Amino acid sequence: MSALANRDGYAPSRQRLFRHLADNYIDNTVVLTGDIHSGWCNDLAFNPQNPGAYNPNTGQGVVGVEFISPAISSPGPIPDPAEDVPNAAALRATSPHMKYVDVCRPGYVLVDADRERVQGEIWHVPTIDVPSPGETNSAGFVSLAGANGLQAASRPSPSRSNADSA
Secondary structure (H helix, E strand, C coil), X not given: CHHHHCCCCCHHHXXXXXXXHHHCCCCCCEEEECCCCCEEEEEEECCCCCCCCCCCCCCXXXXXXXXXXXXXXXXXXXXXXXXXXXXXXXXXXXXXXXXXXXXXXXXXXXXXXXXXXXXXXXXXXXXXXXXXCCCEEEEEEEEECCCCCCEECCCCCHHHHHHHHC
């Protein structure tokens, strides 16, 4: 798994972005990305491994949040579901800013935002090989306005609930 965790070639660019956000008091930053074929929900912090600089429980040191969408039409970087849980656990054990990671299952991110909060949800689909009904809400996280950090969502977003009943 270390190869997956060490593929970051953008550390200087990320630090410049974080410095700009902090220096200019820019709150409520949400980064949406993908193309790593796995689903993630992260706090964005300068040095998430330093407990003096980042606190995953209070959000101290967080400059924004990030939702990374799994691939909807291709497999994840670790195609064996039996390997997903230990690899995701290893990533989270060394990266406290990662609130959720799944490196196996295909799916998508649903983002629901309003003035008070942004909620991102990771939804997984059962297969990419053949059309199949069904999907699973695997994770949901909320960032409240002015808080900058992620916290677990108590339920699927209101937009999703309304769409399902329509």
